[in-house]
Amino acid sequence: xxxxxxxxxxxxxxxxxxxxxxxxxxxxxxxxxxxxxxxxxxxxxxxxxxxxxxxxxxxxxxxxxxxxxxxxxxxxxxxxxxxxxxxxxxxxxxxxxxxxxxxxxxxxxxxxxxxxxxxxxxxxxxxxxxxxxxxxxxxxxxxxxxxxxxxxxxxxxxxxxxxxxxxxxxxxxxxxxxxxxxxxxxxxxxxxxxxxxxxxxxxxxxxxxxxxxxxxxxxxxxxxxxxxxxxxxxxxxxxxxxxxxxxxxxxxxxxxxxxxxxxxxxxxxxxxxxxxxxxxxxxxxxxxxxxxxxxxxxxxxxxxxxxxxxx
Numbered sequence: 001x002x003x004x005x006x007x008x009x010x011x012x013x014x015x016x017x018x019x020x021x022x023x024x025x026x027x028x029x030x031x032x033x034x035x036x037x038x039x040x041x042x043x044x045x046x047x048x049x050x051x052x053x054x055x056x057x058x059x060x061x062x063x064x065x066x067x068x069x070x071x072x073x074x075x076x077x078x079x080x081x082x083x084x085x086x087x088x089x090x091x092x093x094x095x096x097x098x099x100x101x102x103x104x105x106x107x108x109x110x111x112x113x114x115x116x117x118x119x120x121x122x123x124x125x126x127x128x129x130x131x132x133x134x135x136x137x138x139x140x141x142x143x144x145x146x147x148x149x150x151x152x153x154x155x156x157x158x159x160x161x162x163x164x165x166x167x168x169x170x171x172x173x174x175x176x177x178x179x180x181x182x183x184x185x186x187x188x189x190x191x192x193x194x195x196x197x198x199x200x201x202x203x204x205x206x207x208x209x210x211x212x213x214x215x216x217x218x219x220x221x222x223x224x225x226x227x228x229x230x231x232x233x234x235x236x237x238x239x240x241x242x243x244x245x246x247x248x249x250x251x252x253x254x255x256x257x258x259x260x261x262x263x264x265x266x267x268x269x270x271x272x273x274x275x276x277x278x279x280x281x282x283x284x285x286x287x288x289x290x291x292x293x294x295x296x297x298x299x300x301x302x303x304x305x306x307x308x309x310x311x
Contacts (some may be wrong), residue, residue: 002026002028003028003068003201004028004030004064004065004067004068005029005030005235006030006031006032006060006066006068006069006101007030007063007070007263008032008033008070008071008097009030009032009071009072009073009074009076010020010032010033010072012072012073012076013076013168013170013172013173013174013206014072014112014165014209014210015031015072015073015210016033016037016172017071017206017207017208017210017211017263018211018213018214020041020210021211021215022214024042024138025218027068027094027173027213027218028043029043029044029143030044030045030066031045031046032046032048032051032060033046038217043143046182047063047285049059051093051097052086052089052090052093053196053297054093055056057093057096057100058096060202061101062104065104066106067105067107067108068110068217069109069110070098070110070214071094071110071111071112071215072112072213073090073257074087074090074094074112075090075138078174078176078177080179081216082136082137082138083139083172084138087137087138087142088137088141091141091144091145094111094149095145095148095149097165098111099152100116102152102158106158107157107159107199108159108161108217109158109159109161110146110160110163110213111160111161111163112162112163113143113146113163113164113165113224113254113310114139114140114144115164115165115166115167115202115226115228115266116135116136116138116139116162116184116263116266117131117132117139117142117143117164118130118131118164118265118266119131119132119133120135120211120265121264121265123265123267124230124269125267125268125269126269126271127164127223127225127226129150131171136216146162149162150223156192159218159222160222160223161216161217161219161223161225162224163212163213163216163225163226163242164225164228165209165225165227165228165258166201166203166204166228166229166266166267166268167201167202168203168204168206168230169205169289169292170205170207170210170292171206171207171287171292172206173206179234179238179242180287180296182194182242183242183246183296184237184296185292186251186293187246187296187297187300188239188300189251190251191252191253192243192251192252192257193253193256193257194235194252194254194255194256194257195255195257195258195259196216196236196254196255197234197236197237197254197261198234198235198259198266199235199252199259199264199266200235200265200266201232201235201266202228202229202231202232202266203231203233203288204228204282206231208281209227209281211279211280211281212273212277213227215277215278216279221272221276221277225271226268226272227274227277229268229282229285230269230274231267232265233285238289240252241286242289242293243292244293245289245293246284251272252265255282259280
């Protein structure tokens with residue numbers, strides 16, 4: 001029997017990467033997104049619904065009656081999402097979606113969290129041991145939503161998991177974000193100014209993250225699970241690798257931009273993802289960055305610059 005799975009935020013940067021793996025797993029996929037992809041997969045049922053509209057949200061659940069919900073929809077506009085008042089609206093809408101899904105008979109709900117729920121300073125962010133201390137409205141609302149959802153599902157016949165995403169990159173990422181911006185500058189022969197690049201992050205290709213989310217969704221693992229590579233890499237190292245692959249390292253300007261007030265280190269422990277969920281396929285960072293350059297070159301006609309060949 002194919003399990004009816006509702007995916008919200010299905011046309012977003014992360015959401016679209018979950019659809020193929022779900023279809024491949026034989027799931028009956030119902031997708032909600034702001035816009036349908038131009039080359040959408042067959043066998044996906046699309047729903048045009050504003051999830052912040054209570055009546056529309058409830059009508060969707062009563063129509064689909066999902067057995068599983070993978071909920072990715074949230075405020076994601078670049079730089080705005082950290083402090084956007086709509087974070088509160090999304091937290092409320094998420095909890096209402098959860099309640100409606102439970103009443104409609106859903107068996108599992110997987111929500112999407114963030115690495116910035118963790119307190120600054122941990123060597124490796126561990127779901128069971130590291131303290132939580134979000135500092136932005138985005139992180140605070142995500143953490144509060146998880147807490148409320150976990151309390152609610154504890155009294156229902158429903159399992160609940162919370163995927164904490166770390167630093168994702170890959171095809172379709174917003175132009176204003178670091179790696180797309182640097183990649184396009186390099187491919188255009190322009191200088192690429194960055195900060196000191198000393199911040200250490202956990203970078204993961206969004207396609208791997210999408211597959212990991214599907215593995216988590218189809219599992220019976222409950223609670224918070226980091227979705228990340230588990231590798232510590234400085235921002236400077238990532239940018240310099242990108243420039244080397246684009247064969248123009250001289251275009252990078254380290255320290256040309258002021259450092260931001262942000263955590264010095266955000267790196268995940270991936271023990272739960274690997275050992276409990278069973279997901280271990282994370283492509284090497286250099287491979288992902290090479291593919292990132294190829295993607296942006298395809299979006300920039302007339303740019304013949306070739307990347308270095310992988311050995």
